[in-house]
Amino acid sequence: MPKYAVATVDQIPEGQRKIVEVAGRSIGIFNLSGEFFALRNSCPHQGGPLCLGRVTGFLSARVPGERTYSRHGEILRCSWHAWEFDIRTGQSWHNPDRVRVRKYDVFVDEGPVMGPYKAETFPVSVDDKDVIFVELPGPLTAGVVSEA
Amino acid sequence: MVKPFSAVSNSPTRDVNTDLTIVDSDIHSYMDEDCLRRFLSPYWRNHYDNFGRLGYTGSLMPRAMPKAARHDAWPPGGAFPGSKLAFMQNQLLDEWNIRYGILLPLTGAGDQINLEFGLAMARAVNDWQIEDWTSKEPRLRGSIMVPYEDGSLSAEEIHRVGNHPGMVQVLLITRTREPLGSRRYWPIYEAALEYDLPIAIHFGSTGGHAMTGAGWPSFYIEDHAGMAQSFQSQITSMVSQGLFELFPELKIVIVEGGVSWIVPLMWRMDKVYQQLSHELPRVKEMPSAYIRRHFWLSTQPIEEPLEPHQFTEMLNQLDMTDRLLFATDYPHWDFDSPDRAIPRAVSSRDRKRIMGENALELYGLTA
Numbered sequence: 478m479p480k481y482a483v484a485t486v487d488q489i490p491e492g493q494r495k496i497v498e499v500a501g502r503s504i505g506i507f508n509l510s511g512e513f514f515a516l517r518n519s520c521p522h523q524g525g526p527l528c529l530g531r532v533t534g535f536l537s538a539r540v541p542g543e544r545t546y547s548r549h550g551e552i553l554r555c556s557w558h559a560w561e562f563d564i565r566t567g568q569s570w571h572n573p574d575r576v577r578v579r580k581y582d583v584f585v586d587e588g589p590v591m592g593p594y595k596a597e598t599f600p601v602s603v604d605d606k607d608v609i610f611v612e613l614p615g616p617l618t619a620g621v622v623s624e625a
Numbered sequence: 626m627v628k629p630f631s632a633v634s635n636s637p638t639r640d641v642n643t644d645l646t647i648v649d650s651d652i653h654s655y656m657d658e659d660c661l662r663r664f665l666s667p668y669w670r671n672h673y674d675n676f677g678r679l680g681y682t683g684s685l686m687p688r689a690m691p692k693a694a695r696h697d698a699w700p701p702g703g704a705f706p707g708s709k710l711a712f713m714q715n716q717l718l719d720e721w722n723i724r725y726g727i728l729l730p731l732t733g734a735g736d737q738i739n740l741e742f743g744l745a746m747a748r749a750v751n752d753w754q755i756e757d758w759t760s761k762e763p764r765l766r767g768s769i770m771v772p773y774e775d776g777s778l779s780a781e782e783i784h785r786v787g788n789h790p791g792m793v794q795v796l797l798i799t800r801t802r803e804p805l806g807s808r809r810y811w812p813i814y815e816a817a818l819e820y821d822l823p824i825a826i827h828f829g830s831t832g833g834h835a836m837t838g839a840g841w842p843s844f845y846i847e848d849h850a851g852m853a854q855s856f857q858s859q860i861t862s863m864v865s866q867g868l869f870e871l872f873p874e875l876k877i878v879i880v881e882g883g884v885s886w887i888v889p890l891m892w893r894m895d896k897v898y899q900q901l902s903h904e905l906p907r908v909k910e911m912p913s914a915y916i917r918r919h920f921w922l923s924t925q926p927i928e929e930p931l932e933p934h935q936f937t938e939m940l941n942q943l944d945m946t947d948r949l950l951f952a953t954d955y956p957h958w959d960f961d962s963p964d965r966a967i968p969r970a971v972s973s974r975d976r977k978r979i980m981g982e983n984a985l986e987l988y989g990l991t992a
Binding site: 522523524525531554556558559 | 696697959962965966
């Protein structure tokens with residue numbers, strides 16, 4: 478699988494996350510105590526932005542009345558309906574046999590590694606009135622320039 | 626309060642079906658303290674500053690999520706979910722190409738125990754909806770808030786704004802002091818009919834009593850899973866009081882109760898009506914006939930049976946696909962997504978009716 482450079486380590490401190498757009502997919506990169514994990518930012522339930530949800534822990538009980546709260550910071554709750562997923566595996570907890578979110582491998586490297594793809598770039602210039610121009614190939618076309 | 630994670634860009638993109646007209650019949654605009662103060666008259670602003678609100682206890686907050694909101698619905702800068710028009714336009718109306726949205730502000734005006742302050746609050750909320758929302762966004766329509774525990778004060782407010790083109794229904798809350806068939810509420814129905822306005826009943830409040838017939842539950846999940854109980858009590862009351870013989874044009878919209886529970890309610894009411902109709906001289910028809918003729922149901926929070934085919938079986942038993950209104954409940958956490966909530970097994974004809982056509986007809990909106 479091709480590797481994409483998505484951030485530098487200092488951009489995602491422990492317990493934090495960063496949402497990135499990679500090859501048309503929105504993906505959340507999480508730092509759990511120095512280890513990095515990446516999940517698709519789309520919940521298998523109704524397509525909500527999963528990775529914008531709160532991070533919580535794992536609540537379990539061996540017997541009724543007992544409460545064990547563990548793994549704080551490692552369980553992601555969807556920002557819409559609070560479905561819970563394990564950040565390490567993408568595994569859901571409320572119905573693990575049927576629901577799972579796509580998980581991606583994450584590596585920390587010495588530095589940026591050139592990937593197989595290159596985005597198209599265009600020459601940019603600034604005139605004496607501080608207007609930014611971008612040069613595009615082909616004939617001049619009428620159209621709307623819009624801010625994303 | 627837990628601080629929300631505020632990165633709100635980079636949401637996944639939606640599959641927007643442009644052939645489908647979508648009407649969202651339940652959007653919550655949030656009125657913050659500053660807004661309320663701005664729209665109260667000087668007298669009532671002074672009252673509010675000195676004495677605040679007096680309502681019933683028993684409402685739980687937060688509800689699973691801060692402000693019961695989708696965690697991605699907090700506008701940048703810390704404003705409350707639902708309080709910023711531009712953010713909502715972008716995150717909801719534009720994202721799914723929603724043709725119309727119906728606002729239902731849940732400000733608690735109706736359950737103020739001081740009824741005259743309740744009227745002042747209702748007026749403030751109605752003026753705020755018109756000035757800050759519906760007149761600034763042609764896709765939005767508002768709901769007339771009333772101090773519903775007093776019929777004549779409520780009628781006064783309906784007469785004040787009932788003709789405004791931005792207001793499309795009167796809003797009641799499901800947990801009232803008495804069941805909504807009671808005489809005390811009749812002036813509300815009478816006034817609403819003068820302007821051909823449906824009555825929406827939204828889940829919420831406490832009305833001073835527990836939602837269940839068995840006392841106060843311990844957990845929020847009991848409140849959420851049990852929401853049908855309060856709606857069932859209201860429908861049973863309205864039908865049994867013969868409300869639809871007294872007001873044959875009355876239209877009732879049940880909002881945020883789901884839909885499946887209506888089926889066994891109709892079976893049960895029809896059965897006992899055949900045995901006990903002599904108790905109800907005003908009631909002339911089978912209860913299910915009144916329900917199918919006078920009620921509309923918003924879909925959210927939609928049923929999601931683990932066996933998906935049971936959903937379409939339920940729709941067949943319900944036989945009210947011409948009365949179902951799609952709703953998101955934005956910005957609340959139990960939001961139903963326009964592109965994912967209605968199961969795939971539902972026919973495209975039924976889907977068109979549920980997603981928009983029924984609401985266009987009910988509210989007299991043009992596609």
